[in-house]
Amino acid sequence: MTIRRLSLTDFRSYESALIAPGAGFVVLTGENGAGKTNILEAVSLFAPGRGLRRAKLSEMARTGGPGGFSVAAVLDAPGGEVDLGTGTLPEAPDRRRVRINGAPASAAALTEWLSILWLTPAMDRLFTDAPSGRRAFLDRLVLALEPGHAHHASRYEAAMRARNRLLADEAALDVEWCAALEAQMAEHGSALAAGRSRTIDALNAQLDAQPDGPFAKAALALEGWQPVADYGAALAAGRDRDRAAGRSLTGPHRSDLAVRHLGKGQPADRCSTGEQKALLLGIVLAHADLVAVRAGRRPLILLDEVAAHLDPVRRAALFERLAIGGGQVWMTGTEPALFAAVPEPAAHFQVSEGRVEPA
Numbered sequence: 632m633t634i635r636r637l638s639l640t641d642f643r644s645y646e647s648a649l650i651a652p653g654a655g656f657v658v659l660t661g662e663n664g665a666g667k668t669n670i671l672e673a674v675s676l677f678a679p680g681r682g683l684r685r686a687k688l689s690e691m692a693r694t695g696g697p698g699g700f701s702v703a704a705v706l707d708a709p710g711g712e713v714d715l716g717t718g719t720l721p722e723a724p725d726r727r728r729v730r731i732n733g734a735p736a737s738a739a740a741l742t743e744w745l746s747i748l749w750l751t752p753a754m755d756r757l758f759t760d761a762p763s764g765r766r767a768f769l770d771r772l773v774l775a776l777e778p779g780h781a782h783h784a785s786r787y788e789a790a791m792r793a794r795n796r797l798l799a800d801e802a803a804l805d806v807e808w809c810a811a812l813e814a815q816m817a818e819h820g821s822a823l824a825a826g827r828s829r830t831i832d833a834l835n836a837q838l839d840a841q842p843d844g845p846f847a848k849a850a851l852a853l854e855g856w857q858p859v860a861d862y863g864a865a866l867a868a869g870r871d872r873d874r875a876a877g878r879s880l881t882g883p884h885r886s887d888l889a890v891r892h893l894g895k896g897q898p899a900d901r902c903s904t905g906e907q908k909a910l911l912l913g914i915v916l917a918h919a920d921l922v923a924v925r926a927g928r929r930p931l932i933l934l935d936e937v938a939a940h941l942d943p944v945r946r947a948a949l950f951e952r953l954a955i956g957g958g959q960v961w962m963t964g965t966e967p968a969l970f971a972a973v974p975e976p977a978a979h980f981q982v983s984e985g986r987v988e989p990a
Contacts, residue, residue, distance in 0.1 A: 632706050632929075633959040634674065634705070634706060635707045635712075636649070636650070637651075638650075640703075641693040641701070642673055643666065643691060644669055644985050645987075646985060652959070652961075656974075658963075659982050660964050660965065660979070661982035662983075671749065673702045674704075677704060678741060678771075679781045684751075685767075688719050689725050697721050700719060716728075739781050750937060751936075752936050755940075768888065782819075784819075791879050791884065794809060795877070799877060813863050813866040813867055817862040821858060824853075831852065833925075835850060837917045841920075844948065846910075847906055847910050847913055850890070850893050852889045854887045856884075865881055923956070923957075934962045935962075936963055937949070
C-alpha cells in the first residue's frame, strides 16, 4: 500500500496542501519550523490513536482557521484506489471522524488498509524516559501485526478508569459493579499482555535472523508486571491496597519494555545516544520486515529528522536497507544534501511555511 495523493485542509500550519508522491522514498526538506513534521503527523493519523505527536485533536486545527481540519489520502491498493479521510468538525473539535471510500468508519478500521511505523526525535529518549512511552511504542508494534489490539487496549483502559473512580468513592463499595469491571480488566488485560508477548517473541526471532550490519541488534523482553493465571482474582484481592493508593497497582499498565544491546550485553539505557538511535532503527526495520511477512504488505515508515543523527556511512546504509525492504518511506530533514544517497524511486519536496512544492 502506498499513498498516491495526500491533501491537508486547515491542518496545523497548512490552510491547504496537496502532495502527490510515488512509491519508494518521499523526502521533505526545509528549515526548522517549516512544517515538515506536520505532514508526517497528518500521515500518522491514518493509524488508530493520537498520531506521532500524541496531541489533542483540537490542537491540530489551524490557528485562525474555522476550528476543524481534514486529512485525506488516496491509496494505491491491489484491488484499486482506496480513499481515506479523517478529521474533525468545528462544532466537535475533539471528536475524530473517519471515512473509508466515503462511508463512515471507525479509526480501528484503518488498520485493514495501512500499517504505519514512525521514529521522531522525541523518541531518542525512549529508553531513558518513563515506562509509559515504551509501552506505547510496543503497543504500536503489536497493532501493526494484530489490529484487534487497539480494541483490547481501549476497553482495558476504560474499565480501569471506571474501577479507579469506584474505589475512590467514599461511599460503600458497590461490590458487584467492581467485580464486573475487574472481569473486563481481566479479559482485555490478559489479551493485551498476550499480544505484547507474541510480538516480542516474533520480533526477537526476526532480529536474531538478520545479518550483522551497521545497526545494533536488540533483544526485547517484558519486565515488571507479568500475566497471572487468574488476573480477576488478583484484582479482587488487591482492592483495599488499590483503594489506598488511589489507582490500580497490578496489570499490563505496569509492564515495561526492556531492550538490551546484544553486541555489548548491556541495557539500552546505558548505551550511548548514537547506540540507542541505532537500536531503535534496528527494531523498526526488523518490525517492518515482520509486518511484510505476516500481513502481506509493507508498512509505511515515517522518519522525522533521522538522517541528521547518522554519519554518512550509516546514512547510506539506512537508505540502502530501506530500499531493499521496499514500501513507502517518508523522511524529513533540513538539508537536501543529507538525502543525496537516497536511491530511486524517490520524490523530493521543499517545505516552507504553509507550502509544499516539488524540489
